[in-house]
Amino acid sequence: xxxxxxxxxxxxxxxxxxxxxxxxxxxxxxxxxxxxxxxxxxxxxxxxxxxxxxxxxxxxxxxxxxxxxxxxxxxxxxxxxxxxxxxxxxxxxxxxxxxxxxxxxxxxxxxxxxxxxxxxxxxxxxxxxxxxxxxxxxxxxxxxxxxxxxxxxxxxxxxxxxxxxxxxxxxxxxxxxxxxxxxxxxxxxxxxxxxxxxxxxxxxxxxxxxxxxx
Amino acid sequence: xxxxxxxxxxxxxxxxxxxxxxxxxxxxxxxxxxxxxxxxxxxxxxxxxxxxxxxxxxxxxxxxxxxxxxxxxxxxxxxxxxxxxxxxxxxxxxxxxxxxxxxxxxxxxxxxxxxxxxxxxxxxxxxxxxxxxxxxxxxxxxxxxxxxxxxxxxxxxxxxxxxxxxxxxxxxxxxxxxxxxxxxxxxxxxxxxxxxxxxxxxxxxxxxxxxxxx
Numbered sequence: 001x002x003x004x005x006x007x008x009x010x011x012x013x014x015x016x017x018x019x020x021x022x023x024x025x026x027x028x029x030x031x032x033x034x035x036x037x038x039x040x041x042x043x044x045x046x047x048x049x050x051x052x053x054x055x056x057x058x059x060x061x062x063x064x065x066x067x068x069x070x071x072x073x074x075x076x077x078x079x080x081x082x083x084x085x086x087x088x089x090x091x092x093x094x095x096x097x098x099x100x101x102x103x104x105x106x107x108x109x110x111x112x113x114x115x116x117x118x119x120x121x122x123x124x125x126x127x128x129x130x131x132x133x134x135x136x137x138x139x140x141x142x143x144x145x146x147x148x149x150x151x152x153x154x155x156x157x158x159x160x161x162x163x164x165x166x167x168x169x170x171x172x173x174x175x176x177x178x179x180x181x182x183x184x185x186x187x188x189x190x191x192x193x194x195x196x197x198x199x200x201x202x203x204x205x206x207x208x209x210x211x212x213x214x
Numbered sequence: 215x216x217x218x219x220x221x222x223x224x225x226x227x228x229x230x231x232x233x234x235x236x237x238x239x240x241x242x243x244x245x246x247x248x249x250x251x252x253x254x255x256x257x258x259x260x261x262x263x264x265x266x267x268x269x270x271x272x273x274x275x276x277x278x279x280x281x282x283x284x285x286x287x288x289x290x291x292x293x294x295x296x297x298x299x300x301x302x303x304x305x306x307x308x309x310x311x312x313x314x315x316x317x318x319x320x321x322x323x324x325x326x327x328x329x330x331x332x333x334x335x336x337x338x339x340x341x342x343x344x345x346x347x348x349x350x351x352x353x354x355x356x357x358x359x360x361x362x363x364x365x366x367x368x369x370x371x372x373x374x375x376x377x378x379x380x381x382x383x384x385x386x387x388x389x390x391x392x393x394x395x396x397x398x399x400x401x402x403x404x405x406x407x408x409x410x411x412x413x414x415x416x417x418x419x420x421x422x423x424x425x426x427x428x
Binding site for chain 1: 240267313369
């Protein structure tokens with residue numbers, strides 16, 4: 001089954017959004033917490049958090065200029081602070097609901113029953129109920145000319161992880177964290193590790209370290 | 215368990231890479247196919263493909279300047295074409311092996327036993343064995359000053375999907391496709407949908423369309 005760019009362009013807009021949002025593969029599901037200069041909180045689900053580098057520890061975030069996400073962007077630019085919080089299975093309903101177009105005066109924390117958790121000296125709230133929680137400082141920002149989305153680059157200044165989720169090699173077991181993945185616009189997934197691979201070398205065949213699949 | 219930026223900066227480099235690569239959540243697992251001007255093919259696994267917009271259909275890709283990925287970047291800039299191919303469970307070993315530092319003259323297709331699939335008039339090979347396959351035209355490219363990674367923005371000009379994977383609303387069932395997700399540097403996951411959520415509205419409580427979890 002093939003679609004070329006003409007067929008994609010001719011689709012009804014909601015269907016096209018569902019299709020194109022499915023094509024990159026599994027996406028991260030994070031709640032981005034911010035506050036405005038007066039301390040009023042905001043929370044928005046985002047599926048576009050992506051790893052940018054480890055040293056310094058950087059993540060990028062794509063923010064659409066309209067809709068609910070505009071309050072998040074305005075707050076990040078005003079305070080230079082935001083948080084990234086992993087959505088877990090039990091948080092899916094509340095997390096998804098943050099995408100509704102609440103008025104700027106309404107905090108999605110209150111509207112969805114989630115609890116702000118403050119770090120001393122840091123102007124954005126984490127989500128108390130989340131598993132992995134990251135405090136981020138804005139490092140760079142630009143509007144991408146091609147479609148007016150905004151690329152927000154931040155540095156991880158604090159990472160909070162559930163006990164026992166950190167493995168010996170430094171990686172985090174996201175199943176222990178209960179973190180979920182997103183596909184398309186609205187479908188949440190639990191993931192089960194099937195294989196852990198050894199560092200790839202040209203003079204060795206691919207090597208499975210751990211085969212956890214059935 | 216908390217890590218601040220000093221603790222993160224003091225970690226051994228390989229452990230820090232494993233940790234920071236885990237913190238964004240689940241990542242897409244895609245094979246990026248390219249060819250140089252002479253038609254010599256290249257294939258590289260990437261976990262940084264991210265949705266950028268639906269109209270036009272755009273995806274971004276973060277490419278590190280060094281290592282294996284530099285051949286991919288050089289080819290994309292030379293031809294303006296690349297492909298994005300979903301990794302499935304049965305492709306994990308071959309896909310991961312493309313990360314080894316093969317010499318430029320060695321095609322990762324041959325080295326890993328995967329089959330190039332050519333579209334007429336398109337200068338980059340898809341992966342025949344993959345499920346979802348996308349032909350991409352380069353639309354924009356920049357080096358990000360902050361850490362010298364490259365942001366590659368491409369438009370989807372052709373999408374090939376497995377039969378029966380397209381749902382009525384336009385979304386794609388990635389379980390039917392067999393697509394896997396990545397965490398950290400080396401761990402591959404199968405995902406199982408747990409909940410499908412209705413479009414979020416401020417005047418309605420969150421509504422689950424389909425509850426597929428146990």
